[in-house]
Amino acid sequence: MKTLSRGSRGAFVPQALIALFALVLIPGTALAHDVTPGDAGYIQEIWGVNIIPFLYLGAKHMITGYDHILFLLGVVFFLYHMKDVAIYVSLFAVGHSVTMLLGVWFGWGINAYIIDAIIGLSVVYKALDNLGTFQKWLGFQPDTKAATLIFGLFHGTGLASKILEYNIAEDGLLANLLSFNVGVEVGQLLALFVILIVMGFWRRSPNFMRQATFANIIMAGLGILLTYQQIAGYIAST
Numbered sequence: 638m639k640t641l642s643r644g645s646r647g648a649f650v651p652q653a654l655i656a657l658f659a660l661v662l663i664p665g666t667a668l669a670h671d672v673t674p675g676d677a678g679y680i681q682e683i684w685g686v687n688i689i690p691f692l693y694l695g696a697k698h699m700i701t702g703y704d705h706i707l708f709l710l711g712v713v714f715f716l717y718h719m720k721d722v723a724i725y726v727s728l729f730a731v732g733h734s735v736t737m738l739l740g741v742w743f744g745w746g747i748n749a750y751i752i753d754a755i756i757g758l759s760v761v762y763k764a765l766d767n768l769g770t771f772q773k774w775l776g777f778q779p780d781t782k783a784a785t786l787i788f789g790l791f792h793g794t795g796l797a798s799k800i801l802e803y804n805i806a807e808d809g810l811l812a813n814l815l816s817f818n819v820g821v822e823v824g825q826l827l828a829l830f831v832i833l834i835v836m837g838f839w840r841r842s843p844n845f846m847r848q849a850t851f852a853n854i855i856m857a858g859l860g861i862l863l864t865y866q867q868i869a870g871y872i873a874s875t
Contacts, residue, residue, distance in 0.1 A: 680800070686809035688816040695820020698796065700828055704756050704863060705792065709825065710832055711763030711856055712785055714849065717840075725785050726829060732789020733796075734818050740797025741805070741814055749802070750871035752795040757867060759788035760860030764853045796821075 676694055683690070699705055712729065716722045739745065762784065765771065772778050805813070839845055 680803045680805055684806045684808045686812045688812065691813045691816035692820040692823070695817040695822075696824035696827070697820075698817075699821045699824030704753070704760065705825070706828055706832075707760045707856060707859060708756075708763055708788065708792070709828060711760060711767060711853070713829070713832060713836065714763075714767050714853070722829070722833070725782065726825070728782055728786045729789040729792070730822055730825065732786045732791075733793040733821065736790045736793030737797045737800075737821075738793075738814055738818060740794055741800050742811070744801065745794070745797060746801045747794055747798050748871065749795070749798050750867045750874065752791060752798055754864045754867035754871070755791050756788075756795050757860050757863030757865075759791060760863065761857050762788070762860075764857035764860060767853045768850065768857075 676697070679690070680694070709726070709729070712725050713722055716725060736745075766779065766781060766784070839848075842848070
């Protein structure tokens with residue numbers, strides 16, 4: 638995986654990152670892994686197997702979850718070959734799926750603020766990794782594949798914790814969870830498709846490496862902001 642040259646910095650800020658930054662700053666969006674009130678009410682009211690609705694809810698969660706999108710963007714930022722993209726995205730999907738399914742099935746629950754703070758740190762980690770910070774500052778390179786899998790586990794735990802709060806009906810639970818998870822993966826593929834198209838055009842720019850440095854600095858800042866919001870929310874709720 639490539640890292641950025643030291644000290645390079647550009648004046649260009651990708652519009653997608655600006656939009657994400659604005660979204661994070663909007664009051665009421667502090668819980669990046671949240672389920673909307675309408676969807677939460679729907680989940681609480683239905684019984685039995687509902688494959689299509691849960692497919693839709695899973696895809697919607699992934700596409701509208703800006704923490705997912707930021708982490709996914711960071712993971713593929715310097716992946717130029719589809720084989721590498723498939724490996725890393727699969728690792729994230731496996732981790733996300735395992736803890737989401739098992740977390741809901743066995744009733745694991747972690748405070749949503751704490752798990753979402755960790756998810757914010759996953760964005761910070763990936764941005765720093767892309768900047769080559771670990772090698773420069775600490776003299777070693779973390780195992781990026783293991784890190785992607787581990788943070789996938791945290792992302793899945795975050796969603797499981799949120800779903801548990803809404804007491805999803807046990808009737809049809811497994812089928813609905815599997816449908817939701819398939820929807821998450823469909824949403825992830827859709828988001829990845831858009832990201833790869835944008836990255837494909839962006840990488841052709843002669844200023845890409847210089848601009849990429851700035852973009853990853855912004856990404857790290859967004860991750861820090863997400864983490865700060867969760868910690869502040871946790872303190873306020875206790």
